[in-house]
Amino acid sequence: MTRGDWPLYEVFVRGKRGLNHVHVGSLHAPDDEMAVHAARDLYTRRNEGVSIWVVRAADITASSPDEKDPMFAPSGDKVYRHPTFYEIPDDVPHI
Amino acid sequence: MSTPPLDRAADDAALQAHFDATLAAGQRIEPRDWMPEGYRRTLIRQIAQHAHSEIIGMQPEGDWLLAAPSLRRKSVLLAKVQDEAGHGLYLYSAAETLGADRADLTDKLIERRQKYSSIFNYPTLTYADVGVIGWLVDGAAICNQVPLCRSSYGPYARAMIRVCKEESFHQRQGYELLLTMMSGTPEQQAMVADAVDRWWWPSLMMFGPPDADSPNSAQSMAWGIKRHSNDELRQRFVDMTVPQAEVLGVTLPDPELALDPATGRYRFGAIDWSELQRVISGEGPCNDERIARRRAARDDNAWVTEAATAYAAKHAS
Numbered sequence: 001m002t003r004g005d006w007p008l009y010e011v012f013v014r015g016k017r018g019l020n021h022v023h024v025g026s027l028h029a030p031d032d033e034m035a036v037h038a039a040r041d042l043y044t045r046r047n048e049g050v051s052i053w054v055v056r057a058a059d060i061t062a063s064s065p066d067e068k069d070p071m072f073a074p075s076g077d078k079v080y081r082h083p084t085f086y087e088i089p090d091d092v093p094h095i
Numbered sequence: 096m097s098t099p100p101l102d103r104a105a106d107d108a109a110l111q112a113h114f115d116a117t118l119a120a121g122q123r124i125e126p127r128d129w130m131p132e133g134y135r136r137t138l139i140r141q142i143a144q145h146a147h148s149e150i151i152g153m154q155p156e157g158d159w160l161l162a163a164p165s166l167r168r169k170s171v172l173l174a175k176v177q178d179e180a181g182h183g184l185y186l187y188s189a190a191e192t193l194g195a196d197r198a199d200l201t202d203k204l205i206e207r208r209q210k211y212s213s214i215f216n217y218p219t220l221t222y223a224d225v226g227v228i229g230w231l232v233d234g235a236a237i238c239n240q241v242p243l244c245r246s247s248y249g250p251y252a253r254a255m256i257r258v259c260k261e262e263s264f265h266q267r268q269g270y271e272l273l274l275t276m277m278s279g280t281p282e283q284q285a286m287v288a289d290a291v292d293r294w295w296w297p298s299l300m301m302f303g304p305p306d307a308d309s310p311n312s313a314q315s316m317a318w319g320i321k322r323h324s325n326d327e328l329r330q331r332f333v334d335m336t337v338p339q340a341e342v343l344g345v346t347l348p349d350p351e352l353a354l355d356p357a358t359g360r361y362r363f364g365a366i367d368w369s370e371l372q373r374v375i376s377g378e379g380p381c382n383d384e385r386i387a388r389r390r391a392a393r394d395d396n397a398w399v400t401e402a403a404t405a406y407a408a409k410h411a412s
Contacts, residue, residue: 024257025185025188025250025253025254025257026191026192027184027188030403030404030406031407031410031411041181042181045177045178046261062127064127
């Protein structure tokens with residue numbers, strides 16, 4: 001295995017306690033442990049994180065990013081899932 | 096019933112239309128979207144060239160790491176050079192989302208089949224050069240890069256946002272270094288003046304050839320890969336920098352530099368484009384040295400890669 005064959009890892013960083021891990025980029029590493037170390041050096045040089053996840057890109061299953069994808073069509077016509085769908089008189093408090 | 100080739104043509108037209116509509120709506124293109132081959136190719140070339148510039152850009156300043164005048168200056172310079180490595184990696188990572196391979200891009204750099212910014216082919220002769228690089232070279236880079244945070248290609252734009260956040264420290268540490276030297280001895284002030292004289296014109300060349308000689312710009316603008324023309328960005332840089340030079344108390348080496356009261360912008364003298372051509376085509380003062388050192392870094396450190404790979408293989412089983 002050469003450098004070119006090192007697997008690609010996607011890196012997720014939790015910025016601070018109370019926040020989700022967010023995708024920040026990717027890197028190549030020979031194994032999981034080295035991926036975490038490299039991610040620390042590359043993506044948290046200025047206290048950008050308190051926790052890092054790395055996952056091999058090959059292990060991610062993704063939908064198509066295309067917004068017209070039928071995958072997301074079922075939620076498109078269900079406006080009644082949003083609170084603004086319902087008309088409530090102005091004088092009803094706390095709703 | 097249509098034949099398969101016609102279907103493909105119709106599919107391609109639909110894909111192109113969807114791509115165009117996404118751009119027109121100001122939306123970002125993401126890695127798994129369909130995109131025209133030219134868009135992909137142009138982006139890979141631009142991002143790779145940008146990544147190479149960050150990596151090669153470690154060298155001119157790296158030359159001063161062991162000669163920094165104080166522990167404070169050394170810590171700052173180390174952090175800056177490490178940032179440049181980080182910027183290169185963010186960008187290689189963005190290029191890989193387009194199907195490029197980083198090791199292959201590095202090979203292309205070393206074989207001179209891909210370029211990097213011409214500015215890094217100039218030598219750093221004194222410590223004042225470290226300050227001037229931060230102020231002028233990183234200042235020019237910021238002018239170039241801030242609009243790229245709105246690049247139409249999502250991963251590139253996101254990488255540029257990270258880069259720009261960090262670049263601001265680079266410029267400020269350089270300017271502060273120069274302020275310190277300008278309040279020092281006459282020798283130190285002379286070093287700053289000399290460094291500014293040497294870096295001013297090459298910094299203006301960083302924005303690339305004049306618009307009239309930049310044939311690919313129109314397509315890149317249409318694709319949202321490029322947001323402003325070379326000449327516009329160059330003018331912005333001059334307008335930003337002249338007042339900074341005044342505060343610093345240095346004279347920029349251009350007798351024609353003058354504020355145009357009608358436009359509020361600075362007029363400046365003619366740039367020697369033959370110099371840019373020479374440096375780009377490999378005849379700058381340090382082209383050979385830069386590439387040789389990058390090659391040595393790849394080859395001499397290969398054993399580290401091999402050791403890490405062997406360790407990973409052993410522990411995987």
